[in-house]
Amino acid sequence: xxxxxxxxxxxxxxxxxxxxxxxxxxxxxxxxxxxxxxxxxxxxxxxxxxxxxxxxxxxxxxxxxxxxxxxxxxxxxxxxxxxxxxxxxxxxxxxxxxxxxxxxxxxxxxxxxxxxxxxxxxxxxxxxxxxxxxxxxxxxxxxxxxxxxxxxxxxxxxxxxxxxxxxxxxxxxxx
Amino acid sequence: xxxxxxxxxxxxxxxxxxxxxxxxxxxxxxxxxxxxxxxxxxxxxxxxxxxxxxxxxxxxxxxxxxxxxxxxxxxxxxxxxxxxxxxxxxxxxxxxxxxxxxxxxxxxxxxxxxxxxxxxxxxxxxxxxxxxxxxxxxxxxxxxxxxxxxxxxxxxxxxxxxxxxxxxxxxxxxx
DNA sequence: AACAAAATAGTCAGTACTGACTATGATTAT
DNA sequence: ATAATCATAGTCAGTACTGACTATTTTGTT
Numbered sequence: 001x002x003x004x005x006x007x008x009x010x011x012x013x014x015x016x017x018x019x020x021x022x023x024x025x026x027x028x029x030x031x032x033x034x035x036x037x038x039x040x041x042x043x044x045x046x047x048x049x050x051x052x053x054x055x056x057x058x059x060x061x062x063x064x065x066x067x068x069x070x071x072x073x074x075x076x077x078x079x080x081x082x083x084x085x086x087x088x089x090x091x092x093x094x095x096x097x098x099x100x101x102x103x104x105x106x107x108x109x110x111x112x113x114x115x116x117x118x119x120x121x122x123x124x125x126x127x128x129x130x131x132x133x134x135x136x137x138x139x140x141x142x143x144x145x146x147x148x149x150x151x152x153x154x155x156x157x158x159x160x161x162x163x164x165x166x167x168x169x170x171x172x173x174x175x
Numbered sequence: 176x177x178x179x180x181x182x183x184x185x186x187x188x189x190x191x192x193x194x195x196x197x198x199x200x201x202x203x204x205x206x207x208x209x210x211x212x213x214x215x216x217x218x219x220x221x222x223x224x225x226x227x228x229x230x231x232x233x234x235x236x237x238x239x240x241x242x243x244x245x246x247x248x249x250x251x252x253x254x255x256x257x258x259x260x261x262x263x264x265x266x267x268x269x270x271x272x273x274x275x276x277x278x279x280x281x282x283x284x285x286x287x288x289x290x291x292x293x294x295x296x297x298x299x300x301x302x303x304x305x306x307x308x309x310x311x312x313x314x315x316x317x318x319x320x321x322x323x324x325x326x327x328x329x330x331x332x333x334x335x336x337x338x339x340x341x342x343x344x345x346x347x348x349x350x
Numbered sequence: 351a352a353c354a355a356a357a358t359a360g361t362c363a364g365t366a367c368t369g370a371c372t373a374t375g376a377t378t379a380t
Numbered sequence: 381a382t383a384a385t386c387a388t389a390g391t392c393a394g395t396a397c398t399g400a401c402t403a404t405t406t407t408g409t410t
Contacts, residue, residue: 008277020388039368041390043366067390078370102204108199151276152273158337218396
């Protein structure tokens with residue numbers, strides 16, 4: 001995923017350095033990925049070694065030196081292949097909470113119930129935040145991106161609602 | 176997750192070697208985790224180094240030598256702590272397909288539509304399989320485990336249904 | 351009896367990720 | 381004026397995961 005994001009962002013926004021790429025991801029995709037800065041640098045160097053990016057150095061004023069990365073023609077080709085590969089996406093979730101229940105003979109039911117209650121409240125808040133972000137995002141993106149914004153946000157809404165419904169059912173089944 | 180599974184299985188089923196642990200996970204949890212054999216061996220050695228497991232060697236007949244791992248008192252304590260930590264579970268999914276849509280300006284709508292159609296059929300099949308496995312599992316587990324089986328399976332059912340609903344909505348919105 | 355396939359029991363090297371750390375310039379608060 | 385905090389721009393070592401590989405035994409198949 002990370003190389004795809006980097007190559008795509010470099011195409012859409014032009015040459016960038018690591019910190020800026022991280023910022024773009026944090027601003028536009030914070031709800032959907034949690035990519036850390038060292039991960040960005042790791043892949044920038046890797047993509048450079050593969051010839052998909054080239055680096056130039058820049059020293060703006062007396063600021064510390066920056067390494068600016070630009071995508072190459074090779075990089076554009078590789079991006080298209082990655083995207084085509086990803087198109088055959090699959091869905092195979094794993095939930096840490098399944099392990100909790102699998103081994104729940106080692107836990108008190110009361111503890112499970114109280115944690116589930118807290119969890120349900122958290123989920124409700126997250127759902128509210130996502131809905132708010134969706135509206136905010138829709139208010140500033142150009143019209144041609146609105147469909148995509150809706151698709152991505154509603155993907156997460158669906159799954160958070162599923163998680164909430166499961167948590168509520170589970171709470172009731174244990175009471 | 177893997178250390179928790181290993182320590183839990185060693186408590187529930189007694190001393191085991193790597194391949195058997197893998198088999199237990201594959202039989203009981205195949206729908207929910209995809210832990211590979213080298214991952215098991217990696218953690219067995221790590222847990223041994225931490226003193227949470229002890230290893231004994233066994234040479235049964237003329238079969239190749241086995242390394243059998245048993246949980247220690249330290250290991251039982253660590254397991255309880257892990258489980259208590261996991262109890263504060265969170266939900267933060269990432270979907271590769273979001274990246275596909277985020278960069279969908281580089282794709283043909285027709286390709287998106289045809290892949291979504293295939294994807295929807297796959298999801299329907301997976302849901303049917305999960306429902307079947309749920310019934311099968313319920314038919315042989317002791318009654319006191321039925322609630323847990325239902326909780327874990329229905330967790331996945333909910334999310335697969337969410338994924339299906341999202342995929343169908345998305346397909347319609349792009350038509 | 352001979353061969354193939356599956357089960358058993360691992361090793362190892364390469365890939366990916368990230369917490370903790372360093373270091374400097376810019377901005378804000380007091 | 382100065383201290384604190386934030387933004388910028390990374391490095392590095394440690395952790396985790398797994399594909400590819402090796403090797404033996406058991407079980408079927410012909």
